[in-house]
Amino acid sequence: MSHDHEHDHDHDHGQDVPSDTALRVKALESLLIEKGLVDPAALDAVVDTYENKIGPRNGARIVARAWTDPDYKARLMGDATAAIAEMGYTGAQGEHMVVVENTPEVHNLVVCTLCSCYPWPVLGLPPVWYKSSAYRSRAVIEPRGVLNEFGLSVPDDVAVRVWDSTAEIRYLVLPERPAGTDGMDAEALAALVTRDAMVGVAKVAGPAAKEGA
Amino acid sequence: MNGVHDMGGMHGFGPVEPEANEPVFHAPWEGRVLALRRAAGAWRRWNIDAGRHSIERLPPADYLRMSYYEKWLASSIRLMLDAGLITPQELATGRRDPTSPIATPPLTADKVPVAIAAGGPTLRQISAQPRFATGAAVRARDINPTGHTRLPRYVRGRQGVIECHHGAHVFPDSNSRFEGEKPQYLYTVRFAARELWGDSAHASDSVHLDLWEDYLNAA
Numbered sequence: 001m002s003h004d005h006e007h008d009h010d011h012d013h014g015q016d017v018p019s020d021t022a023l024r025v026k027a028l029e030s031l032l033i034e035k036g037l038v039d040p041a042a043l044d045a046v047v048d049t050y051e052n053k054i055g056p057r058n059g060a061r062i063v064a065r066a067w068t069d070p071d072y073k074a075r076l077m078g079d080a081t082a083a084i085a086e087m088g089y090t091g092a093q094g095e096h097m098v099v100v101e102n103t104p105e106v107h108n109l110v111v112c113t114l115c116s117c118y119p120w121p122v123l124g125l126p127p128v129w130y131k132s133s134a135y136r137s138r139a140v141i142e143p144r145g146v147l148n149e150f151g152l153s154v155p156d157d158v159a160v161r162v163w164d165s166t167a168e169i170r171y172l173v174l175p176e177r178p179a180g181t182d183g184m185d186a187e188a189l190a191a192l193v194t195r196d197a198m199v200g201v202a203k204v205a206g207p208a209a210k211e212g213a
Numbered sequence: 214m215n216g217v218h219d220m221g222g223m224h225g226f227g228p229v230e231p232e233a234n235e236p237v238f239h240a241p242w243e244g245r246v247l248a249l250r251r252a253a254g255a256w257r258r259w260n261i262d263a264g265r266h267s268i269e270r271l272p273p274a275d276y277l278r279m280s281y282y283e284k285w286l287a288s289s290i291r292l293m294l295d296a297g298l299i300t301p302q303e304l305a306t307g308r309r310d311p312t313s314p315i316a317t318p319p320l321t322a323d324k325v326p327v328a329i330a331a332g333g334p335t336l337r338q339i340s341a342q343p344r345f346a347t348g349a350a351v352r353a354r355d356i357n358p359t360g361h362t363r364l365p366r367y368v369r370g371r372q373g374v375i376e377c378h379h380g381a382h383v384f385p386d387s388n389s390r391f392e393g394e395k396p397q398y399l400y401t402v403r404f405a406a407r408e409l410w411g412d413s414a415h416a417s418d419s420v421h422l423d424l425w426e427d428y429l430n431a432a
Contacts (some may be wrong), residue, residue: 025242025286027307029249034308036315037298038252041322046248049329051237091332096379098401113221113365115265125247127235131281135228140367140420141222141410148231159417160406164221166363167423168261168335168401169379196231196352 028213047169055124059172060088060193062122064186064202067177077101080172082124094121094170099132101174102200106172107154109147109200111139112165119170121196130199138166148199173198214266215366217273222367222410242280250289251328255320258296261333266361267291274398287352301427319378337382337396345400350374353424361389364428368392368420372432373404376421384425397426 018026032038040171047064059160062084066073084090097119102109112118113136118126129135138146143160147153154160163171175197183209196202221227238244267288268276276284282398285385303310320328345351355370356362365383377400384395402424406414 019240019242019367021283021286022240022242025245025249028286028290028304029245030302031299031307031309032249032317035299035303035313036317037256038249039318039321041327042252042318042320043245043248045322045325046251047238047244049325051244051249054329055237091330092328093332095332095334096336096382113395114219115268125237126279127232128239129229129231132219132226132229133223133277135229137220137223137226137227141414143418144415145271146229150231159419160415161418162420164420164422165377166338166365167382167385167425169399169423173377180245207309 003054012060020162022153030133040161050120050125055122056122056195056198057190058087058124058191059119059122059195061186061196062087062089062099063174063193064190066174067189068186076174084172089121091121093117094119096169097172098124098169099174100161102176102203104158104176106159106161107200108163108171109139109143110163110165110171110173111136113140114139114166115163116163117168117170119172122172123198126193143178147201150196152202175204178204180192180206180208214269216269217276219366221365226430229267231352238359246282246286246289250285251296252318253289253293255318255328256296257319258298259292260388260391262289262361262383263391264292265385266345266389267295269297269338269361273381273431284366336379337381337383337394339396339398341381341397341398343378343400345375345398345426345429345431347375347377351375351429352401352432354428354429354430356385360386362386362428364424365422368404368407368422368424369403371404371408373402373408373422374402376401379423382425384427385427386427399423399425402429 033040050106066076076099080099084097090100102108116126140162143162144154165171192204197204268284271284284336301309351374352372353368379399382395382399384397387393387395401421404420406418406420408422
């Protein structure tokens with residue numbers, strides 16, 4: 001993975017020499033397997049689930065359906081947990097879901113100042129920046145400054161609502177549907193929806209803007 | 214606890230730095246740490262709140278220096294030692310104490326999809342009625358518990374408005390100490406940004422937190 005070298009705690013130093021941390025994890029895993037405490041196949045299954053099966057495409061399908069199916073959107077805004085479960089997304093770190101809608105008057109932004117709570121079933125595991133001290137400390141006190149750094153300038157007449165995930169309620173932002181997408185079906189719309197838009201640090205760009213970017 | 218983990222409103226951490234095309238894991242060991250915590254957690258010797266508290270109790274300098282999965286690794290070892298799943302001697306040698314029995318893992322590969330899809334809901338049924346109605350003015354209590362709490366410092370003593378309740382949920386403060394779930398109503402409370410940060414905040418902005426009844430007084 002080409003990005004390993006941007007995180008000097010996280011990667012293996014040198015070409016083939018495992019890091020101290022990698023060796024410690026390997027030793028711990030071997031001990032737990034030897035003691036019969038964990039099943040190595042279960043470990044593989046957990047890694048595979050989060051690496052390959054659960055991710056922001058799930059959330060994008062929720063958003064696209066909400067944009068195209070008014071009855072679904074009503075259910076989603078009324079009981080997000082049930083409406084998201086309809087689409088097959090449930091469970092760990094998304095047991096209780098709330099969807100907050102961006103409008104011309106309101107922009108929503110999700111953070112967890114105390115740890116890194118994030119809606120795993122619909123967005124997968126959180127990116128490093130979401131878990132960073134910079135984001136956790138600043139999103140609540142200067143959300144507009146943080147959004148500016150993401151390239152999103154929120155006008156003065158739009159209210160910013162920050163959602164600090166202090167309990168087991170997990171938040172998903174329903175972004176505004178971009179202009180120029182009138183004829184598009186849910187699948188094509190889902191392809192436009194980004195993780196960042198569902199956390200609230202970006203807007204969804206229309207198809208023309210995406211091609212031009 | 215008034216730990217360094219409670220960082221809402223702090224200054225000095227610099228810009229947020231997104232990484233383009235970020236992989237799910239930056240090294241294979243990160244995924245193993247996630248999986249080990251999940252698999253060891255299936256022994257149910259601790260709960261999510263005790264798990265969070267074990268991360269908060271890392272020395273502050275370590276907490277700030279370590280990556281997310283390094284913190285998980287350190288805290289998972291702490292939890293497993295405290296629960297007696299492993300001994301310090303086993304951890305040091307990397308080998309099972311030959312006098313200890315060999316266990317049968319509770320989480321096997323076939324159970325992983327169901328376990329992840331089920332998660333650990335915290336909603337509970339209680340007979341009490343909610344103390345606060347939607348629209349009620351409340352003030353977050355000014356408390357400084359030395360144990361785990363989900364009431365951040367930046368809202369303590371501040372006034373907000375009840376937006377809604379989410380039913381009764383497991384109370385992290387007691388659950389983290391293994392003193393029972395003490396389920397109680399959980400409310401979304403809206404705080405005006407200016408109530409929290411003063412006049413430099415934008416007049417129409419707000420911060421919303423999910424707070425348990427024991428964290429709140431009527432304003």
